Amino acid sequence: MLKKKYTIADIASMAGVSKGTVDRVIHKRGKVSKKAHEKITRILKEIDYQPNLVARNLKKNKTYRLLVLIPDPEKDSYWAPCVEGINTASREFQAFGVMIEVFFFDPSSTRSFTSRSKEVLRNKPDGVVFVPLFYQEALTFTEYCEKNNITLATFNSSVNSNSARSFIGQDLHKSGRVAGKLMHMLVPGKGHLAVVHMDEVYKNAIHMQEKEKGFRDYFDGADPGRTIVTHKIPEKNIRKIRKSVREFLELHPEVSGIFVTTSKAYLLAETFPKGKTGIRVVGYDLIEKNLECLDAGSVDFLIHQNPRQQAYLGVSYLSEYFAFDKKIPDNKLLPIDIITSENYMHYLE
Amino acid sequence: MLKKKYTIADIASMAGVSKGTVDRVIHKRGKVSKKAHEKITRILKEIDYQPNLVARNLKKNKTYRLLVLIPDPEKDSYWAPCVEGINTASREFQAFGVMIEVFFFDPSSTRSFTSRSKEVLRNKPDGVVFVPLFYQEALTFTEYCEKNNITLATFNSSVNSNSARSFIGQDLHKSGRVAGKLMHMLVPGKGHLAVVHMDEVYKNAIHMQEKEKGFRDYFDGADPGRTIVTHKIPEKNIRKIRKSVREFLELHPEVSGIFVTTSKAYLLAETFPKGKTGIRVVGYDLIEKNLECLDAGSVDFLIHQNPRQQAYLGVSYLSEYFAFDKKIPDNKLLPIDIITSENYMHYLE
DNA sequence: TTGTAGGCGTTATCAT
DNA sequence: ATGATAACGCCTACAA
Numbered sequence: 162m163l164k165k166k167y168t169i170a171d172i173a174s175m176a177g178v179s180k181g182t183v184d185r186v187i188h189k190r191g192k193v194s195k196k197a198h199e200k201i202t203r204i205l206k207e208i209d210y211q212p213n214l215v216a217r218n219l220k221k222n223k224t225y226r227l228l229v230l231i232p233d234p235e236k237d238s239y240w241a242p243c244v245e246g247i248n249t250a251s252r253e254f255q256a257f258g259v260m261i262e263v264f265f266f267d268p269s270s271t272r273s274f275t276s277r278s279k280e281v282l283r284n285k286p287d288g289v290v291f292v293p294l295f296y297q298e299a300l301t302f303t304e305y306c307e308k309n310n311i312t313l314a315t316f317n318s319s320v321n322s323n324s325a326r327s328f329i330g331q332d333l334h335k336s337g338r339v340a341g342k343l344m345h346m347l348v349p350g351k352g353h354l355a356v357v358h359m360d361e362v363y364k365n366a367i368h369m370q371e372k373e374k375g376f377r378d379y380f381d382g383a384d385p386g387r388t389i390v391t392h393k394i395p396e397k398n399i400r401k402i403r404k405s406v407r408e409f410l411e412l413h414p415e416v417s418g419i420f421v422t423t424s425k426a427y428l429l430a431e432t433f434p435k436g437k438t439g440i441r442v443v444g445y446d447l448i449e450k451n452l453e454c455l456d457a458g459s460v461d462f463l464i465h466q467n468p469r470q471q472a473y474l475g476v477s478y479l480s481e482y483f484a485f486d487k488k489i490p491d492n493k494l495l496p497i498d499i500i501t502s503e504n505y506m507h508y509l510e
Numbered sequence: 511m512l513k514k515k516y517t518i519a520d521i522a523s524m525a526g527v528s529k530g531t532v533d534r535v536i537h538k539r540g541k542v543s544k545k546a547h548e549k550i551t552r553i554l555k556e557i558d559y560q561p562n563l564v565a566r567n568l569k570k571n572k573t574y575r576l577l578v579l580i581p582d583p584e585k586d587s588y589w590a591p592c593v594e595g596i597n598t599a600s601r602e603f604q605a606f607g608v609m610i611e612v613f614f615f616d617p618s619s620t621r622s623f624t625s626r627s628k629e630v631l632r633n634k635p636d637g638v639v640f641v642p643l644f645y646q647e648a649l650t651f652t653e654y655c656e657k658n659n660i661t662l663a664t665f666n667s668s669v670n671s672n673s674a675r676s677f678i679g680q681d682l683h684k685s686g687r688v689a690g691k692l693m694h695m696l697v698p699g700k701g702h703l704a705v706v707h708m709d710e711v712y713k714n715a716i717h718m719q720e721k722e723k724g725f726r727d728y729f730d731g732a733d734p735g736r737t738i739v740t741h742k743i744p745e746k747n748i749r750k751i752r753k754s755v756r757e758f759l760e761l762h763p764e765v766s767g768i769f770v771t772t773s774k775a776y777l778l779a780e781t782f783p784k785g786k787t788g789i790r791v792v793g794y795d796l797i798e799k800n801l802e803c804l805d806a807g808s809v810d811f812l813i814h815q816n817p818r819q820q821a822y823l824g825v826s827y828l829s830e831y832f833a834f835d836k837k838i839p840d841n842k843l844l845p846i847d848i849i850t851s852e853n854y855m856h857y858l859e
Numbered sequence: 860t861t862g863t864a865g866g867c868g869t870t871a872t873c874a875t
Numbered sequence: 876a877t878g879a880t881a882a883c884g885c886c887t888a889c890a891a
Binding site: 170180221 | 885
């Protein structure tokens with residue numbers, strides 16, 4: 162049934178006191194007699210008082226500055242959807258006095274991160290959402306923000322698992338297990354498998370390791386005898402990458418399934434020697450070139466990390482915190498979406 | 511950059527008129543001199559005036575009644591997550607004056623739908639979110655609501671594709687294609703495939719047909735020679751279902767993959783004759799028994815229709831419409847989530 | 860310790 | 876046709 166909406170005035174008259182007193186109790190500002198305090202507390206509980214957030218927000222009438230610090234999508238298109246997510250949240254919350262601005266840093270340069278983060282701080286924001294790509298620099302930044310009362314949320318990578326800060330991302334170990342499961346379905350026989358780390362300099366090696374662990378973990382349980390080899394390709398130069406892939410495949414002709422732990426599955430798929438078909442590939446991230454590989458059949462599955470949603474949620478959490486005093490969740494682990502040629506379009510917003 | 515937030519008072523002083531006049535222009539209430547009207551309109555455009563929704567909402571100070579009419583989760587647990595989604599939205603919007611109540615109908619009885627829908631109407635709600643399970647009855651209901659200025663949103667099934675009403679759901683044809691793709695990966699050889707409709711009386715046969723079409727459509731393109739047989743099991747009695755499944759499998763011993771177009775894949779999986787392993791199954795919906803089958807390996811993939819999110823969005827859209835005058839999207843097609851034993855936990859909220 | 864008096868931005872009413 | 880004013884619910888400052 163529709164409960165009546167009680168206002169502070171209602172409560173005040175019920176308790177036989179003034180609005181001010183009720184307000185003091187609600188906000189625990191003290192300076193209230195024990196008797197009044199008890200009576201009011203009881204009434205509040207009884208009617209399950211819910212403050213009118215609209216009125217509260219109107220009164221506050223403050224505009225908040227929320228800055229977002231993420232890698233430049235021009236340098237790595239993986240981040241492009243994040244900008245969309247941020248813009249969506251921005252449109253949604255500007256009506257509630259939250260102003261959002263985005264800063265980009267070069268994901269291959271810690272110096273770029275440091276300088277941009279300083280710029281962010283010079284803006285004296287109320288809150289910051291950022292991607293802690295570089296461990297040490299992120300830590301410094303985080304500490305500074307905490308000292309200066311800047312509310313933080315992170316996404317994509319987590320700085321420090323035992324920190325209480327809000328983090329939005331995925332469980333990488335589980336995502337490796339999902340890749341394992343998919344690979345198992347794709348290569349049900351005895352074909353050898355490979356985990357290939359196509360390492361971009363800036364990405365923390367821990368991510369790839371976690372994914373590999375999950376992948377192996379899955380097979381330890383489901384198919385313990387399976388041969389799984391690991392191969393690292395730390396090159397940036399495309400020619401060298403191709404060479405490395407070719408050599409690896411020649412060395413391991415029995416490999417019939419490859420798990421690429423980064424978003425570069427397309428680089429691997431492009432390199433398959435002509436005629437050498439039938440190798441199954443599972444990779445990450447819905448970037449253009451990977452999608453083409455899905456369509457062409459050279460990549461079978463992609464795992465979607467949902468960067469758009471990660472960014473959207475990060476910004477939304479802080480905005481709701483500012484605008485409506487909502488609690489910010491410590492941790493939000495997004496689902497591990499499985500993508501094929503037939504369903505990717507629905508994930509591109 | 512931070513644009514200054516202009517208020518009506520600001521505009522009034524800029525135009526050299528009073529707040530009342532500005533308000534009349536903004537709301538096209540007339541009774542404004544041509545000169546004043548022009549001047550104010552120009553200023554509004556110039557500064558791109560955005561009204562403060564919070565203040566507006568506070569002033570309106572109306573509480574809206576939003577009723578939700580869905581199948582009873584007690585009768586079919588598929589609907590249980592919807593209730594969670596509704597409750598989440600309810601908590602979120604009650605602070606903004608939207609009161610939400612849920613009504614259940616028996617999904618196997620059109621009479622139940624009719625009687626509950628009348629009850630809903632007797633409550634004179636401002637808006638209704640409902641699942642139009644029964645075509646004719648839903649149409650009647652819809653028409654009544656439109657005549658009586660009750661705002662509508664539907665989810666899960668769509669009443670009428672060319673209607674402008676808000677609908678949240680999935681593209682069933684595409685979801686059949688996804689099932690096809692998955693099945694193709696699971697049964698890459700020449701094994702025969704089956705589409706099994708485990709028909710619950712109340713579910714519109716059109717749904718299952720759409721899914722089958724999508725499934726066949728996929729194979730027409732990807733593997734045209736494939737044998738695909740269709741089997742209907744309209745029974746409700748478990749014994750009869752089992753019998754039907756057994757007979758079907760005996761009649762078609764070459765079937766090595768089955769696509770179940772309803773949420774009853776578990777019923778089929780449970781029935782496999784002992785020892786007859788290796789049949790791959792793709793089904794729908796994350797209900798408890800299906801998840802057990804995923805764990806046991808008797809079902810390989812499930813397609814998630816995200817009922818929780820569907821209900822959540824339906825309620826949110828109407829709530830935001832009432833509370834903040836937001837436009838309600840006509841159509842929202844949710845992603846077609848692919849689920850295995852390794853990733854289902856993240857989709858259970 | 861308590862009560863009262865604004866004011867946030869918008870809107871509706873009433874007087875001019 | 877226009878302007879002044881009160882009210883929505885909450886919060887803060889200040890007066891008692």
